[in-house]
Amino acid sequence: MLKVEDMHVYYGAIHAIKGVSFEVGEGEIVALIGANGAGKSTILKTVSGLMHPRSGSISFCGEDITHTDAYKLLRHGLAHVPEGRRIFLQMTVQENLEMGAYINKEVSQKDLDMVFNYFPRLKERRKQIAGTLSGGEQQMLAMSRALMSHPKLMMLDEPSMGLAPLLVDQIFEIIKELHKAGTTILLVEQNARKALQIADRAYVLETGGITLAGTGAELASSDEVRKAYLGG
Amino acid sequence: MSFLQYLINGISIGAVYAIIALGYTMVYGIAKMLNFAHGDVIMVGAYASYCVTSYLGLPAIVSILVAVAVCTLLGIVIEGLAYKPLRGTPSLAVLITAIGVSYFLQNAAQLIFGSAPKNFKSIVSMKALTLFGGGLTITGEVLVTIVVCVAIMVGLTLFTSRTRMGKAMRAVSEDRAAAQLMGINVNQTISVTFAIGSALAAVAGVLLCSTVPTLMPTTGAMPGIRAFTAAVFGGIGSIPGAMLGGILLGIIETFSKAYISTQFSDAIVFSVLIIILLVKPAGLLGKQIQEKV
Numbered sequence: 001m002l003k004v005e006d007m008h009v010y011y012g013a014i015h016a017i018k019g020v021s022f023e024v025g026e027g028e029i030v031a032l033i034g035a036n037g038a039g040k041s042t043i044l045k046t047v048s049g050l051m052h053p054r055s056g057s058i059s060f061c062g063e064d065i066t067h068t069d070a071y072k073l074l075r076h077g078l079a080h081v082p083e084g085r086r087i088f089l090q091m092t093v094q095e096n097l098e099m100g101a102y103i104n105k106e107v108s109q110k111d112l113d114m115v116f117n118y119f120p121r122l123k124e125r126r127k128q129i130a131g132t133l134s135g136g137e138q139q140m141l142a143m144s145r146a147l148m149s150h151p152k153l154m155m156l157d158e159p160s161m162g163l164a165p166l167l168v169d170q171i172f173e174i175i176k177e178l179h180k181a182g183t184t185i186l187l188v189e190q191n192a193r194k195a196l197q198i199a200d201r202a203y204v205l206e207t208g209g210i211t212l213a214g215t216g217a218e219l220a221s222s223d224e225v226r227k228a229y230l231g232g
Numbered sequence: 233m234s235f236l237q238y239l240i241n242g243i244s245i246g247a248v249y250a251i252i253a254l255g256y257t258m259v260y261g262i263a264k265m266l267n268f269a270h271g272d273v274i275m276v277g278a279y280a281s282y283c284v285t286s287y288l289g290l291p292a293i294v295s296i297l298v299a300v301a302v303c304t305l306l307g308i309v310i311e312g313l314a315y316k317p318l319r320g321t322p323s324l325a326v327l328i329t330a331i332g333v334s335y336f337l338q339n340a341a342q343l344i345f346g347s348a349p350k351n352f353k354s355i356v357s358m359k360a361l362t363l364f365g366g367g368l369t370i371t372g373e374v375l376v377t378i379v380v381c382v383a384i385m386v387g388l389t390l391f392t393s394r395t396r397m398g399k400a401m402r403a404v405s406e407d408r409a410a411a412q413l414m415g416i417n418v419n420q421t422i423s424v425t426f427a428i429g430s431a432l433a434a435v436a437g438v439l440l441c442s443t444v445p446t447l448m449p450t451t452g453a454m455p456g457i458r459a460f461t462a463a464v465f466g467g468i469g470s471i472p473g474a475m476l477g478g479i480l481l482g483i484i485e486t487f488s489k490a491y492i493s494t495q496f497s498d499a500i501v502f503s504v505l506i507i508i509l510l511v512k513p514a515g516l517l518g519k520q521i522q523e524k525v
Binding site: 048049050069070071072073074075079080082086087088089090091095098099100102103105106145146149 | 396399400402403406407409410411412413414415416417418
């Protein structure tokens with residue numbers, strides 16, 4: 001579904017992503033794990049068109065999207081829940097969801113019901129300004145907002161960041177549910193343990209390159225991964 | 233009674249500043265740039281209206297429509313030619329370009345119309361209202377300006393809070409990257425913002441010249457700066473702030489002229505601005521951004 005080949009990304013003179021290749025097949029949950037600064041978020045930003053690679057190619061559902069502008073990609077079915085959630089803090093919960101449905105012209109009650117079914121808490125708060133939500137609620141809103149357009153592939157950047165353990169569990173449960181409902185997931189996580197638990201396959205990223213790849217279970221039991229990311 | 237007279241005149245001139253300030257504030261809020269050529273778009277609007285009524289002899293309402301059309305187009309062209317290529321460059325580059333565009337418009341007007349002032353015929357044909365046995369006169373221009381200003385304010389508020397495009401503009405204003413991820417075409421949104429701002433500038437130009445009937449290539453410059461001040465005063469980026477800032481500025485200016493000194497009125501206006509900004513750096517209605525980490 002998503003195919004990235006030999007992608008190189010630069011921030012000015014800094015060579016941030018050094019020839020990364022990976023694939024996400026339809027119906028998979030794929031995780032990219034790695035430490036801070038390994039380039040995980042940069043990869044997602046480049047896939048979603050917020051940045052462009054200097055070389056290499058990205059294709060989505062058979063179409064070349066290497067140089068496609070970010071705003072066009074949602075129409076292809078590629079949604080990106082960015083790091084730090086990036087919800088519109090000064091708009092209401094409802095308005096944030098409407099923005100998520102921007103490409104559908106109109107927000108349908110059916111879609112609202114769908115996301116409120118996943119996140120009942122948001123329904124109670126739909127009139128509230130998003131900036132007043134708690135961190136967990138903001139993450140829920142960010143995911144709901146992306147769901148409003150019914151994406152084929154949802155890229156989640158650090159959905160567990162800054163959340164209490166109980167909430168992390170809840171968010172991961174919902175990721176599994178979304179996956180069951182037919183959404184393909186590309187997950188970027190520092191919480192390697194959690195990510196490997198739910199991932200079909202995973203890639204380990206270190207300073208801009210992929211160093212290991214395998215199924216979630218393989219990586220979770222690999223010595224290197226255990227030492228570096230799972231605390232021995 | 234003269235107090236009330238000054239107050240009403242102040243609100244009226246303030247309403248013009250408010251309409252101009254709305255253009256500044258919307259462009260700043262969405263494109264994150266100060267369009268210093270905005271004042272000169274006012275002047276272009278006034279000349280467009282002047283041409284239609286004086287040279288073609290068409291009715292005032294047609295002249296307003298032509299002025300709005302000309303300025304809307306001009307706004308889109310300026311943004312596309314001068315500012316869009318600079319997107320992503322340091323904001324100083326855009327600022328300097330805006331000043332360049334401002335001089336370009338002034339000089340172009342001078343080339344076409346000469347520097348001698350033209351006598352602008354008011355577009356308002358309504359007779360003045362005289363109240364309290366002559367104690368208070370409200371001219372047609374004052375009434376029309378205030379009504380138009382309120383209508384624009386209400387219209388813009390509804391536009392940004394109710395319509396899909398208006399909400400998209402707010403989203404772009406808050407987080408450009410996140411807006412792109414929602415499928416919002418940021419370039420198009422910025423163009424629309426310039427179009428709206430410039431259309432408002434045309435209206436402001438016609439109203440301004442109907443109140444102060446001398447029209448020359450520098451007509452827009454000073455009101456432009458005062459309106460920019462008003463936008464900052466009210467809280468730049470905020471639509472009600474631009475409105476409040478504009479009207480307060482008009483009132484302060486008129487009172488200073490009436491009670492203190494005509495020559496020093498600008499100095500007084502700007503001093504008030506400095507004091508307000510010292511106390512409230514974000515402006516009167518500036519956004520207090522609350523963020524949760």
